[in-house]
Amino acid sequence: MKQIQLGQNGPFVSNLGLGCMRMSSIWGGSTPDETESIATIHEALDSGINFLNTGDFYGAGHNEMLIGKAIKGRRDDAFISVKFGAIFHNGQWIGLDLRPVAIKNFVNYSLTRLGIETIDLYQPSRMDDSVPVEDIIGTVAELVKEGKVRNIGVSEITAEQLRKANSIYPISALEIGYSLADRQIENELLPTAKELGIGIVAFANTAEGLLTGDLKAPLAENDYRNHFSRFQGANLINNLEKVEVVKQLARDKGFTPTQIAIAWVKEQSNHIMPLVSMSRRSRLPENIAAMDILFTQEELNTLNTTFAIGAIQGGTYLQR
Numbered sequence: 001m002k003q004i005q006l007g008q009n010g011p012f013v014s015n016l017g018l019g020c021m022r023m024s025s026i027w028g029g030s031t032p033d034e035t036e037s038i039a040t041i042h043e044a045l046d047s048g049i050n051f052l053n054t055g056d057f058y059g060a061g062h063n064e065m066l067i068g069k070a071i072k073g074r075r076d077d078a079f080i081s082v083k084f085g086a087i088f089h090n091g092q093w094i095g096l097d098l099r100p101v102a103i104k105n106f107v108n109y110s111l112t113r114l115g116i117e118t119i120d121l122y123q124p125s126r127m128d129d130s131v132p133v134e135d136i137i138g139t140v141a142e143l144v145k146e147g148k149v150r151n152i153g154v155s156e157i158t159a160e161q162l163r164k165a166n167s168i169y170p171i172s173a174l175e176i177g178y179s180l181a182d183r184q185i186e187n188e189l190l191p192t193a194k195e196l197g198i199g200i201v202a203f204a205n206t207a208e209g210l211l212t213g214d215l216k217a218p219l220a221e222n223d224y225r226n227h228f229s230r231f232q233g234a235n236l237i238n239n240l241e242k243v244e245v246v247k248q249l250a251r252d253k254g255f256t257p258t259q260i261a262i263a264w265v266k267e268q269s270n271h272i273m274p275l276v277s278m279s280r281r282s283r284l285p286e287n288i289a290a291m292d293i294l295f296t297q298e299e300l301n302t303l304n305t306t307f308a309i310g311a312i313q314g315g316t317y318l319q320r
Contacts, residue, residue: 001048004273007172008197010151013079016291017051018044019277023066024059032279040281041070045077053275055083056110064113081121082110083155098124098131100139107148123153133164141169159188166196173199180264180307181207200272206261208316213247213257229314238313245306263293264303
Protein backbone atom coordinates (compact mmCIF):
# COMPACT_ATOMS: atom_id res chain seq x y z
CA MET A 1 0.00 0.00 0.00
CA LYS A 2 1.45 3.35 -1.05
CA GLN A 3 1.44 6.27 1.36
CA ILE A 4 0.47 9.92 1.32
CA GLN A 5 1.69 12.71 3.56
CA LEU A 6 -0.95 14.72 5.36
CA GLY A 7 0.34 18.28 5.47
CA GLN A 8 3.77 19.66 4.68
CA ASN A 9 5.25 18.29 7.90
CA GLY A 10 2.48 15.89 8.76
CA PRO A 11 2.28 12.12 9.13
CA PHE A 12 2.50 9.55 6.35
CA VAL A 13 -0.57 7.32 6.05
CA SER A 14 -1.97 4.82 3.55
CA ASN A 15 -3.17 6.47 0.34
CA LEU A 16 -6.54 4.73 0.77
CA GLY A 17 -8.54 5.35 3.92
CA LEU A 18 -11.18 3.18 5.58
CA GLY A 19 -14.35 5.05 6.53
CA CYS A 20 -15.94 3.23 9.47
CA MET A 21 -19.22 5.18 9.58
CA ARG A 22 -21.28 2.41 7.98
CA MET A 23 -20.28 0.04 10.76
CA SER A 24 -22.68 1.84 13.09
CA SER A 25 -26.26 3.06 12.99
CA ILE A 26 -26.24 6.77 12.19
CA TRP A 27 -29.81 7.60 11.20
CA GLY A 28 -31.64 5.18 13.44
CA GLY A 29 -31.27 2.07 11.27
CA SER A 30 -29.97 -1.32 12.32
CA THR A 31 -26.34 -1.81 13.33
CA PRO A 32 -24.29 -3.99 10.93
CA ASP A 33 -22.80 -7.25 12.19
CA GLU A 34 -20.08 -6.23 14.64
CA THR A 35 -17.97 -9.33 14.11
CA GLU A 36 -17.82 -8.67 10.36
CA SER A 37 -17.01 -4.99 10.95
CA ILE A 38 -14.09 -5.82 13.24
CA ALA A 39 -12.87 -8.44 10.76
CA THR A 40 -13.03 -5.78 8.03
CA ILE A 41 -10.85 -3.43 10.08
CA HIS A 42 -8.37 -6.25 10.79
CA GLU A 43 -8.13 -7.20 7.13
CA ALA A 44 -7.72 -3.54 6.15
CA LEU A 45 -4.84 -3.20 8.60
CA ASP A 46 -3.31 -6.42 7.30
CA SER A 47 -3.55 -4.98 3.77
CA GLY A 48 -1.67 -1.84 4.76
CA ILE A 49 -4.67 0.48 5.15
CA ASN A 50 -3.88 2.21 8.43
CA PHE A 51 -6.12 5.31 8.16
CA LEU A 52 -9.34 4.64 10.11
CA ASN A 53 -11.92 7.42 10.03
CA THR A 54 -14.69 7.84 12.59
CA GLY A 55 -16.80 10.43 14.40
CA ASP A 56 -17.70 10.55 18.08
CA PHE A 57 -21.35 10.89 16.99
CA TYR A 58 -21.38 7.78 14.79
CA GLY A 59 -23.84 5.54 16.58
CA ALA A 60 -23.60 7.72 19.71
CA GLY A 61 -20.08 6.45 20.43
CA HIS A 62 -20.65 2.90 19.15
CA ASN A 63 -18.26 3.42 16.23
CA GLU A 64 -15.39 4.48 18.47
CA MET A 65 -15.96 1.55 20.82
CA LEU A 66 -15.99 -0.79 17.82
CA ILE A 67 -12.69 0.59 16.56
CA GLY A 68 -11.29 0.35 20.08
CA LYS A 69 -12.04 -3.37 20.10
CA ALA A 70 -10.56 -3.82 16.63
CA ILE A 71 -7.24 -2.08 17.36
CA LYS A 72 -6.70 -3.57 20.80
CA GLY A 73 -3.18 -4.94 20.69
CA ARG A 74 -2.62 -3.28 17.30
CA ARG A 75 -2.47 0.40 18.20
CA ASP A 76 0.73 1.00 16.26
CA ASP A 77 -0.86 -0.36 13.09
CA ALA A 78 -3.68 2.20 13.07
CA PHE A 79 -3.92 5.94 12.42
CA ILE A 80 -7.13 7.14 14.06
CA SER A 81 -9.03 10.13 12.64
CA VAL A 82 -11.93 11.44 14.74
CA LYS A 83 -14.52 14.11 13.95
CA PHE A 84 -16.39 15.92 16.70
CA GLY A 85 -19.04 18.58 17.17
CA ALA A 86 -22.20 17.13 15.60
CA ILE A 87 -25.08 16.60 18.00
CA PHE A 88 -27.70 13.90 17.37
CA HIS A 89 -30.87 13.05 19.27
CA ASN A 90 -33.10 10.07 18.53
CA GLY A 91 -31.23 9.49 15.27
CA GLN A 92 -31.72 13.07 14.10
CA TRP A 93 -29.06 15.72 13.61
CA ILE A 94 -29.97 18.73 15.77
CA GLY A 95 -26.92 20.98 15.46
CA LEU A 96 -23.30 21.60 16.35
CA ASP A 97 -21.53 22.22 19.64
CA LEU A 98 -18.08 23.66 19.00
CA ARG A 99 -17.57 25.49 22.29
CA PRO A 100 -14.11 24.99 23.85
CA VAL A 101 -15.65 23.46 26.98
CA ALA A 102 -17.55 20.95 24.83
CA ILE A 103 -14.45 20.04 22.78
CA LYS A 104 -12.49 19.32 25.96
CA ASN A 105 -15.33 17.08 27.08
CA PHE A 106 -15.69 15.32 23.71
CA VAL A 107 -12.01 14.38 23.47
CA ASN A 108 -11.91 12.60 26.82
CA TYR A 109 -14.94 10.47 25.95
CA SER A 110 -13.38 9.61 22.57
CA LEU A 111 -10.08 8.56 24.14
CA THR A 112 -11.92 6.34 26.61
CA ARG A 113 -14.13 4.68 23.98
CA LEU A 114 -11.19 4.12 21.65
CA GLY A 115 -9.00 2.84 24.47
CA ILE A 116 -6.05 5.00 23.40
CA GLU A 117 -4.01 7.82 24.90
CA THR A 118 -3.71 10.05 21.83
CA ILE A 119 -5.91 10.67 18.79
CA ASP A 120 -3.83 10.89 15.61
CA LEU A 121 -6.08 13.38 13.77
CA TYR A 122 -8.82 15.39 15.51
CA GLN A 123 -11.17 17.68 13.64
CA PRO A 124 -14.46 19.57 13.89
CA SER A 125 -17.02 17.82 11.69
CA ARG A 126 -17.90 21.16 10.12
CA MET A 127 -17.99 24.81 11.15
CA ASP A 128 -20.71 27.39 11.49
CA ASP A 129 -20.58 30.91 12.88
CA SER A 130 -21.60 29.90 16.40
CA VAL A 131 -18.01 29.81 17.67
CA PRO A 132 -15.01 31.71 16.24
CA VAL A 133 -12.54 29.58 14.28
CA GLU A 134 -9.83 30.87 16.59
CA ASP A 135 -11.54 29.33 19.61
CA ILE A 136 -12.17 25.97 17.93
CA ILE A 137 -8.69 25.43 16.48
CA GLY A 138 -7.05 27.08 19.49
CA THR A 139 -8.74 24.58 21.80
CA VAL A 140 -7.62 21.60 19.73
CA ALA A 141 -4.09 23.09 19.70
CA GLU A 142 -4.21 23.01 23.51
CA LEU A 143 -5.09 19.33 23.29
CA VAL A 144 -2.00 18.80 21.12
CA LYS A 145 0.13 20.37 23.86
CA GLU A 146 -1.54 18.12 26.42
CA GLY A 147 -0.68 15.04 24.35
CA LYS A 148 -4.29 14.06 23.69
CA VAL A 149 -4.11 14.90 19.97
CA ARG A 150 -1.23 14.58 17.47
CA ASN A 151 -2.49 16.41 14.37
CA ILE A 152 -5.32 18.82 13.63
CA GLY A 153 -7.73 18.44 10.73
CA VAL A 154 -10.84 20.22 9.49
CA SER A 155 -13.89 19.12 7.56
CA GLU A 156 -16.69 20.68 5.51
CA ILE A 157 -15.39 24.25 5.54
CA THR A 158 -14.79 27.13 3.14
CA ALA A 159 -11.48 28.28 1.68
CA GLU A 160 -11.57 31.37 3.90
CA GLN A 161 -12.13 29.28 7.02
CA LEU A 162 -9.31 26.95 5.96
CA ARG A 163 -6.87 29.84 5.67
CA LYS A 164 -7.87 31.17 9.06
CA ALA A 165 -7.63 27.75 10.72
CA ASN A 166 -4.18 27.14 9.25
CA SER A 167 -2.97 30.53 10.46
CA ILE A 168 -3.83 29.52 14.03
CA TYR A 169 -2.22 26.06 13.93
CA PRO A 170 -0.85 24.00 11.02
CA ILE A 171 -3.70 21.96 9.55
CA SER A 172 -2.68 18.50 8.39
CA ALA A 173 -5.80 17.40 6.53
CA LEU A 174 -9.07 18.62 5.07
CA GLU A 175 -11.86 16.04 4.95
CA ILE A 176 -14.33 16.90 2.21
CA GLY A 177 -16.76 15.27 -0.23
CA TYR A 178 -15.23 14.90 -3.69
CA SER A 179 -16.21 12.89 -6.74
CA LEU A 180 -16.77 13.15 -10.48
CA ALA A 181 -20.27 14.36 -9.62
CA ASP A 182 -19.19 16.83 -6.91
CA ARG A 183 -16.37 18.97 -8.24
CA GLN A 184 -17.32 22.42 -6.98
CA ILE A 185 -14.47 22.39 -4.45
CA GLU A 186 -12.05 22.61 -7.39
CA ASN A 187 -12.85 26.32 -7.72
CA GLU A 188 -11.41 27.56 -4.41
CA LEU A 189 -11.06 24.94 -1.70
CA LEU A 190 -8.72 22.48 -3.41
CA PRO A 191 -6.34 25.18 -4.72
CA THR A 192 -6.22 26.75 -1.25
CA ALA A 193 -5.43 23.41 0.40
CA LYS A 194 -2.69 22.73 -2.15
CA GLU A 195 -1.20 26.20 -1.65
CA LEU A 196 -1.12 25.69 2.11
CA GLY A 197 0.27 22.16 1.83
CA ILE A 198 -2.77 20.51 3.39
CA GLY A 199 -3.68 16.92 2.54
CA ILE A 200 -7.17 16.05 1.28
CA VAL A 201 -9.20 13.18 2.71
CA ALA A 202 -11.91 12.78 0.06
CA PHE A 203 -15.12 10.97 0.99
CA ALA A 204 -18.30 10.18 -1.01
CA ASN A 205 -16.29 9.15 -4.08
CA THR A 206 -19.36 7.51 -5.67
CA ALA A 207 -21.65 10.47 -4.87
CA GLU A 208 -24.16 8.58 -2.71
CA GLY A 209 -24.04 5.61 -5.08
CA LEU A 210 -24.79 7.60 -8.23
CA LEU A 211 -21.51 6.54 -9.85
CA THR A 212 -21.70 2.84 -8.98
CA GLY A 213 -23.69 2.05 -12.11
CA ASP A 214 -26.27 0.17 -10.05
CA LEU A 215 -29.02 2.83 -9.89
CA LYS A 216 -32.10 2.89 -12.10
CA ALA A 217 -34.81 5.54 -12.34
CA PRO A 218 -37.01 5.92 -10.45
CA LEU A 219 -35.58 4.86 -7.10
CA ALA A 220 -37.59 2.73 -4.71
CA GLU A 221 -40.05 4.76 -2.65
CA ASN A 222 -38.22 4.02 0.59
CA ASP A 223 -34.79 5.02 -0.76
CA TYR A 224 -33.39 7.87 1.38
CA ARG A 225 -31.89 9.48 -1.72
CA ASN A 226 -35.36 10.49 -2.91
CA HIS A 227 -35.01 13.47 -0.58
CA PHE A 228 -32.21 14.90 -2.73
CA SER A 229 -33.01 16.72 -5.97
CA ARG A 230 -30.14 14.94 -7.72
CA PHE A 231 -32.08 11.68 -7.52
CA GLN A 232 -35.48 13.03 -8.52
CA GLY A 233 -37.37 12.92 -11.83
CA ALA A 234 -35.65 14.37 -14.88
CA ASN A 235 -32.53 15.16 -12.86
CA LEU A 236 -31.90 11.49 -12.14
CA ILE A 237 -32.53 10.51 -15.76
CA ASN A 238 -30.02 13.12 -16.96
CA ASN A 239 -27.46 12.11 -14.36
CA LEU A 240 -27.72 8.41 -15.13
CA GLU A 241 -27.04 9.19 -18.78
CA LYS A 242 -23.72 10.69 -17.67
CA VAL A 243 -22.98 7.61 -15.59
CA GLU A 244 -23.24 5.47 -18.75
CA VAL A 245 -19.87 6.97 -19.75
CA VAL A 246 -18.32 5.66 -16.53
CA LYS A 247 -19.91 2.25 -17.06
CA GLN A 248 -18.57 2.00 -20.61
CA LEU A 249 -15.08 3.05 -19.55
CA ALA A 250 -15.19 0.50 -16.74
CA ARG A 251 -16.15 -2.25 -19.20
CA ASP A 252 -13.39 -1.23 -21.59
CA LYS A 253 -10.76 -1.32 -18.83
CA GLY A 254 -12.03 -4.42 -17.06
CA PHE A 255 -13.02 -2.72 -13.81
CA THR A 256 -16.23 -1.68 -12.05
CA PRO A 257 -17.72 1.84 -12.19
CA THR A 258 -17.02 2.18 -8.46
CA GLN A 259 -13.34 1.45 -9.05
CA ILE A 260 -13.23 4.04 -11.84
CA ALA A 261 -14.84 6.62 -9.54
CA ILE A 262 -12.32 5.97 -6.75
CA ALA A 263 -9.37 5.93 -9.16
CA TRP A 264 -10.41 9.27 -10.69
CA VAL A 265 -10.31 10.90 -7.24
CA LYS A 266 -6.88 9.39 -6.58
CA GLU A 267 -5.60 10.69 -9.92
CA GLN A 268 -6.45 14.33 -9.23
CA SER A 269 -3.42 14.95 -7.03
CA ASN A 270 -0.76 13.18 -5.01
CA HIS A 271 -2.06 14.95 -1.89
CA ILE A 272 -5.58 13.46 -2.14
CA MET A 273 -6.61 10.28 -0.31
CA PRO A 274 -9.88 8.54 -1.26
CA LEU A 275 -11.78 7.65 1.92
CA VAL A 276 -14.02 4.67 1.21
CA SER A 277 -16.71 3.50 3.65
CA MET A 278 -16.92 -0.26 4.07
CA SER A 279 -18.39 -2.66 6.60
CA ARG A 280 -17.66 -5.95 4.82
CA ARG A 281 -14.37 -7.65 4.02
CA SER A 282 -15.64 -8.57 0.57
CA ARG A 283 -15.37 -4.92 -0.50
CA LEU A 284 -11.70 -4.54 0.34
CA PRO A 285 -10.04 -6.23 -2.67
CA GLU A 286 -12.09 -4.22 -5.19
CA ASN A 287 -11.39 -0.90 -3.49
CA ILE A 288 -7.69 -1.62 -2.98
CA ALA A 289 -7.32 -2.62 -6.64
CA ALA A 290 -8.83 0.74 -7.67
CA MET A 291 -5.72 2.48 -6.38
CA ASP A 292 -3.62 0.87 -9.12
CA ILE A 293 -5.81 1.98 -12.03
CA LEU A 294 -4.14 4.30 -14.51
CA PHE A 295 -5.91 6.46 -17.09
CA THR A 296 -4.79 7.68 -20.48
CA GLN A 297 -5.07 11.40 -21.07
CA GLU A 298 -7.93 10.73 -23.48
CA GLU A 299 -9.83 8.80 -20.81
CA LEU A 300 -9.34 11.59 -18.29
CA ASN A 301 -10.48 14.16 -20.84
CA THR A 302 -13.65 12.14 -21.48
CA LEU A 303 -14.46 11.89 -17.77
CA ASN A 304 -13.64 15.53 -17.04
CA THR A 305 -15.71 16.77 -19.97
CA THR A 306 -18.70 14.54 -19.25
CA PHE A 307 -18.64 15.49 -15.58
CA ALA A 308 -17.70 19.13 -15.88
CA ILE A 309 -18.84 21.29 -12.98
CA GLY A 310 -22.59 21.76 -13.38
CA ALA A 311 -23.11 18.72 -15.61
CA ILE A 312 -24.79 16.78 -12.79
CA GLN A 313 -28.22 18.25 -12.12
CA GLY A 314 -29.60 18.69 -8.63
CA GLY A 315 -27.81 18.53 -5.32
CA THR A 316 -27.33 16.51 -2.14
CA TYR A 317 -26.29 17.48 1.35
CA LEU A 318 -22.75 17.64 -0.08
CA GLN A 319 -23.68 20.66 -2.18
CA ARG A 320 -21.85 23.84 -1.14
